[in-house]
Amino acid sequence: MxxxxxxxxxxxxxxxxxxPSFAASGEVKVGMLTTLSGPGSSLGIDVRDAxxxxxxxxxxxxxxxxxxxxxxxxxxxxxxxxxxxxRLIEKExxxxxxxxxxxxxxxxxxxxxxxxxxxxxxxxxxxxxLAGKQCSPYFFSAAYQNDNQHEAMGHYVQAKGFKKVxxxxxxYPAGKDGLNxxxxxxxxxxxxxxxxxxxxxxxxxxxxxxxxAAPDAVYVFYPGGMGVNFVKQWEQAGLKGKIPLFGPGFTxxxxxLAAMGDAALGTLNTAQWSPDLDNPQNKKFVADFxxxxxxxxxxxxxQAYDAALLMDSAIRKVGGKLDDKAALGKAxxxxxFKSVRGAFKFNKNHFPIQDFFLREVVKDAQGRxxxxxxxxxxxxxxxxxxxxxxx
Amino acid sequence: MxxxxxxxxxxxGLQLGVTLFLMAAGLTLVFGIMDVIxxxxxxxxxxxxxxxxxxxxxxxxxxxxxxLAIPAAALIGMAxxxxxxxxxxQRDHLDQVLATFGLIMFFNEGVRMIWGAQPIxxxxxxxxxxxxxxxxxxxxxxxxxxxxxxxxxxxxGLALLIQRTRLGMxxxxxxxxxxxxxxxxxxxxxxxxxxxxxxxxLAALAGGMAGTVLSVQVGMGESILILAFVVVVIGGxxxxxxxxxxxxxxxxxxxxxxxVLPVALRGAFGNAVADGIGASLASSSxxxxxxxxxxxxxxxxxxx
Numbered sequence: 045m046x047x048x049x050x051x052x053x054x055x056x057x058x059x060x061x062x063x064p065s066f067a068a069s070g071e072v073k074v075g076m077l078t079t080l081s082g083p084g085s086s087l088g089i090d091v092r093d094a095x096x097x098x099x100x101x102x103x104x105x106x107x108x109x110x111x112x113x114x115x116x117x118x119x120x121x122x123x124x125x126x127x128x129x130x131r132l133i134e135k136e137x138x139x140x141x142x143x144x145x146x147x148x149x150x151x152x153x154x155x156x157x158x159x160x161x162x163x164x165x166x167x168x169x170x171x172x173x174l175a176g177k178q179c180s181p182y183f184f185s186a187a188y189q190n191d192n193q194h195e196a197m198g199h200y201v202q203a204k205g206f207k208k209v210x211x212x213x214x215x216y217p218a219g220k221d222g223l224n225x226x227x228x229x230x231x232x233x234x235x236x237x238x239x240x241x242x243x244x245x246x247x248x249x250x251x252x253x254x255x256x257a258a259p260d261a262v263y264v265f266y267p268g269g270m271g272v273n274f275v276k277q278w279e280q281a282g283l284k285g286k287i288p289l290f291g292p293g294f295t296x297x298x299x300x301l302a303a304m305g306d307a308a309l310g311t312l313n314t315a316q317w318s319p320d321l322d323n324p325q326n327k328k329f330v331a332d333f334x335x336x337x338x339x340x341x342x343x344x345x346x347q348a349y350d351a352a353l354l355m356d357s358a359i360r361k362v363g364g365k366l367d368d369k370a371a372l373g374k375a376x377x378x379x380x381f382k383s384v385r386g387a388f389k390f391n392k393n394h395f396p397i398q399d400f401f402l403r404e405v406v407k408d409a410q411g412r413x414x415x416x417x418x419x420x421x422x423x424x425x426x427x428x429x430x431x432x433x434x435x
Numbered sequence: 436m437x438x439x440x441x442x443x444x445x446x447x448g449l450q451l452g453v454t455l456f457l458m459a460a461g462l463t464l465v466f467g468i469m470d471v472i473x474x475x476x477x478x479x480x481x482x483x484x485x486x487x488x489x490x491x492x493x494x495x496x497x498x499x500x501x502x503l504a505i506p507a508a509a510l511i512g513m514a515x516x517x518x519x520x521x522x523x524x525q526r527d528h529l530d531q532v533l534a535t536f537g538l539i540m541f542f543n544e545g546v547r548m549i550w551g552a553q554p555i556x557x558x559x560x561x562x563x564x565x566x567x568x569x570x571x572x573x574x575x576x577x578x579x580x581x582x583x584x585x586x587x588x589x590x591x592g593l594a595l596l597i598q599r600t601r602l603g604m605x606x607x608x609x610x611x612x613x614x615x616x617x618x619x620x621x622x623x624x625x626x627x628x629x630x631x632x633x634x635x636x637l638a639a640l641a642g643g644m645a646g647t648v649l650s651v652q653v654g655m656g657e658s659i660l661i662l663a664f665v666v667v668v669i670g671g672x673x674x675x676x677x678x679x680x681x682x683x684x685x686x687x688x689x690x691x692x693x694x695v696l697p698v699a700l701r702g703a704f705g706n707a708v709a710d711g712i713g714a715s716l717a718s719s720s721x722x723x724x725x726x727x728x729x730x731x732x733x734x735x736x737x738x739x
Contacts, residue, residue, distance in 0.1 A: 080552060081547075081552035081553075081653065082552070082554070082652065082653075082654075083554055083650065083652065085552060085553045085554070086553065089553065117552075215707060215710055215711050215714065219707075220707050237706040238697070238706070238710060239706060239707045239710035239711065240710070240714070241714045245648075245649040245650060246451075246648060246649055248447040248450070248576075248579065248648075249444060249447050249690050249693050249694050252440055252443040252444050252447060252694075253440065253444075253694060253698075255439075255440075255443075256437070256439070256440040269554050269556075269650055269652075272556050272650065273556075273649065273650060276556070276558070277576075277648070279564075280559070280564060280565075280566070280576040280578060280579075281566065281574070281575075281576055282565070282566035282574045282576070303556040305558070
């Protein structure tokens with residue numbers, strides 16, 4: 045008797061274990077692997093929150109399938125990110141992954157997603173390697189190519205006639221991509237090109253060296269907490285108003301503008317999105333984000349929102365058949381969604397072709413620090429590496 | 436221009452030095468007098484910074500926040516000594532390392548639970564947010580100068596306390612021979628609690644000031660703790676004077692190496708590579724300094 049009971053229990057256990065996989069046909073699992081602690085966390089939090097907002101606006105689903113988002117903090121450490129990616133692939137068996145902020149982490153985890161044939165939709169990190177020689181059928185960037193915002197600012201600084209520009213960035217793949225992008229469109233002299241340690245927080249020594257070089261403009265790429273510290277210390281050193289300071293949209297982004305306060309007011313930067321963009325989907329996105337989280341979304345948030353909309357459109361196109369990888373890839377490539385940044389389409393390397401423009405940091409009527417679109421710079425800009433991609 | 440650059444980098448080095456001193460002074464006293472290896476000293480630096488931010492926001496004044504954070508952190512330090520450290524005096528150093536390492540995790544997780552994992556950005560008080568013209572062409576941030584002056588004032592105050600007061604006399608007696616001091620009627624238990632609280636208060640002062648220049652975040656104490664240990668070893672264990680000299684040395688060497696090494700290497704490599712190697716070499720420069728000092732004086736500069 046007891047033996048029968050035991051075996052029936054075992055069978056029942058098998059059935060119970062098997063049950064979720066039958067139900068899985070109506071479900072989509074997304075791995076949200078992003079930076080939620082430390083100086084880079086403001087970016088990851090915006091990405092997570094905006095993605096969740098999109099899922100909520102879609103009624104808790106993506107492309108008609110019930111969506112489960114599995115959230116993991118990568119702590120901005122490549123080894124932690126790699127372990128987490130393995131867990132998402134092998135244990136959670138996610139259908140999509142997204143969320144990585146920092147390019148060094150992206151390069152560490154992408155081979156794993158590639159081998160597992162898991163579509164990775166980048167909501168931020170988009171290094172030159174993945175746009176060029178290492179381009180992959182399973183990697184799509186819903187953001188930009190790392191160089192793009194920098195290229196736009198290089199173009200602007202060149203057009204404004206600056207001749208001796210000092211460049212600074214953190215020493216990691218996106219930092220190098222960034223300054224390369226800037227120099228692609230800026231032909232003047234480089235007064236200094238300094239790469240600081242990632243997440244360095246005190247720039248006093250670098251600012252002293254910078255002053256001694258007497259540049260006619262300074263261009264810095266410092267996302268997250270690095271940017272807050274640099275810009276505050278820039279003002280404390282009395283340099284604001286003496287030397288023009290430029291940056292990509294990453295340095296002057298809504299996730300850090302409040303912490304920078306007046307120190308960032310009036311600075312010019314370049315991006316593919318701004319909270320004041322005048323299209324219906326963006327107005328809804330910004331209003332919903334403010335209502336849900338009580339703060340303005342950043343460019344990272346806009347990218348994550350678009351990443352969710354992209355997944356939604358692709359799943360809908362294949363009728364929820366997530367196992368048909370080839371069809372799913374084609375559906376993603378079609379990019380049949382309404383991006384909050386306006387026009388959006390994919391290049392053959394799965395990186396966007398989109399517009400870039402100049403923004404200015406202003407204080408709105410409610411006293412919030414935010415970017416405002418000032419003037420267009422590039423229209424339908426792809427990237428410099430697409431030729432190296434064999435897809 | 437080169438004079439201004441050297442002077443400014445010198446000031447930057449001294450400013451890092453005095454921050455290190457505030458950390459190392461407490462650490463060297465705990466180490467020298469109580470014979471406890473105290474890894475969680477950095478936690479008081481972190482707690483001090485968070486309390487400064489919280490009190491500062493509550494009373495809308497950074498200085499009030501800092502003034503409240505120091506005694507609060509000192510009290511927390513005394514409580515920690517009473518609850519946890521007291522059990523460790525008779526144990527060997529390995530047990531102390533394990534237990535205080537556990538305290539680091541306790542504090543980091545505690546802070547994460549109370550304040551969250553995201554950094555808090557503190558601003559210096561309005562009256563100290565500008566610059567001062569020290570030399571023609573050398574405008575130095577007022578707040579960094581204030582940190583420097585505060586650190587030196589605390590160093591002078593500590594010297595007075597240790598050399599001129601009864602408490603200082605007991606501290607010195609405890610440092611040179613604990614058992615004998617106890618036999619002569621010094622209440623060693625009470626003395627240890629005071630030392631621990633004093634160390635925690637100094638660490639909180641360092642954290643509260645550094646929090647405005649850097650940012651207030653979980654784990655901020657660990658990076659400075661390692662440097663503070665280097666300072667203690669260079670200065671000689673138990674010597675506050677050694678901690679001051681060691682801290683200023685370490686601050687200057689670190690800043691100098693960070694400025695000079697990447698520039699020197701840029702001739703041979705590309706900028707990104709030179710800055711990468713330069714940064715790694717610069718962060719090892721203080722350890723090279725420690726090795727050199729120990730080769731010359733195995734007990735540190737002012738070690739007994």
